[in-house]
Amino acid sequence: MQLTYLIGYTVSMAVPKGFAPPNKTSQDILDAIVALYISGHTAKQAAAAFGKTEYVCLDELKRQGISARKSLPPVGLRKSNQETLDAIVALYQDGQTAEQAAKAFGKDQSVCLDELKRRGIPRRRAGIPKGSRTKKATSQALLDAAVQGYLAGKSADEAAAAVGISGTVCLRALKARGIARREMKGAEWGRKISANRQGVSLDQWHGYASEKWGLVRATPEYVGWRISVFKRDDYRCADCGKRHGKLQAHHIFPKARFPQLLIEIQNGITLCKDCHRAIKGKEMDAAPRYLSLIGSTVAPLVWCKERHR
Numbered sequence: 001m002q003l004t005y006l007i008g009y010t011v012s013m014a015v016p017k018g019f020a021p022p023n024k025t026s027q028d029i030l031d032a033i034v035a036l037y038i039s040g041h042t043a044k045q046a047a048a049a050f051g052k053t054e055y056v057c058l059d060e061l062k063r064q065g066i067s068a069r070k071s072l073p074p075v076g077l078r079k080s081n082q083e084t085l086d087a088i089v090a091l092y093q094d095g096q097t098a099e100q101a102a103k104a105f106g107k108d109q110s111v112c113l114d115e116l117k118r119r120g121i122p123r124r125r126a127g128i129p130k131g132s133r134t135k136k137a138t139s140q141a142l143l144d145a146a147v148q149g150y151l152a153g154k155s156a157d158e159a160a161a162a163v164g165i166s167g168t169v170c171l172r173a174l175k176a177r178g179i180a181r182r183e184m185k186g187a188e189w190g191r192k193i194s195a196n197r198q199g200v201s202l203d204q205w206h207g208y209a210s211e212k213w214g215l216v217r218a219t220p221e222y223v224g225w226r227i228s229v230f231k232r233d234d235y236r237c238a239d240c241g242k243r244h245g246k247l248q249a250h251h252i253f254p255k256a257r258f259p260q261l262l263i264e265i266q267n268g269i270t271l272c273k274d275c276h277r278a279i280k281g282k283e284m285d286a287a288p289r290y291l292s293l294i295g296s297t298v299a300p301l302v303w304c305k306e307r308h309r
């Protein structure tokens with residue numbers, strides 16, 4: 001027995017590795033690899049999931065008559081999931097450009113444009129690029145239309161937005177025509193103050209918990225951002241150090257105004273509910289301190305640009 005064993009051992013050791021019979025992959029595994037490939041993984045990823053090399057996948061694709069895809073498009077153009085697309089469209093419809101809306105999720109603007117097309121949502125007319133904007137006299141017809149809107153009961157901002165001019169221009173037109181401004185109602189004032197604090201116009205302001213932000217919060221990118229911020233801050237309030245109670249991920253630079261920093265980890269900070277409430281409406285004042293608390297290096301660039309604009 002011992003001798004047989006020894007011989008067997010010796011023989012198996014003597015066979016050079018390259019001559020070992022190929023380890024045949026079962027059809028079940030090959031089918032699973034192909035299924036992974038078809039669902040969007042690369043040949044290498046699909047095969048690696050079962051400990052195989054990409055050639056196993058490519059050979060099987062060939063055998064099954066499935067043509068291999070060309071290499072994957074660049075990251076920004078890869079398939080986005082539906083939640084993310086919903087959120088991107090919501091941001092676009094809220095007044096952001098296709099580029100801003102897509103960039104908030106690290107996507108290319110074509111992702112937004114394709115999705116708008118797919119849903120049959122017409123594109124807005126592209127705005128005049130910043131920098132090339134010149135002070136142009138607003139046509140009398142537009143001013144009249146805005147004034148009419150105001151007299152019909154709209155707020156100055158709403159009436160102005162309806163004809164594509166700024167609220168300030170509308171107010172000037174009212175003054176020029178000797179039309180006294182209505183007093184703002186309490187709720188309208190509240191909205192105006194909130195919008196001002198966030199640095200957006202009234203028609204872009206839909207409240208702190210609008211449906212749009214609900215869509216944004218549901219995206220995997222946003223969920224991932226939140227978790228990363230909590231992890232980095234060791235699940236403590238970065239302001240007061242409290243570990244227990246309800247923690248919230250706060251955007252140091254408000255997301256309404258800086259959509260490009262929506263899922264930027266260096267723009268996030270963990271705050272307890274009390275600390276978060278204490279800075280509501282004073283986000284920009286709190287920003288420098290929060291940046292230094294987490295040692296952020298990305299956001300100050302935006303901060304400086306914003307201040308010196």
Ligand SMILES: [Zn+2]
Nearest residue numbers: 237240272275
């Ligand atoms: Zn706190």
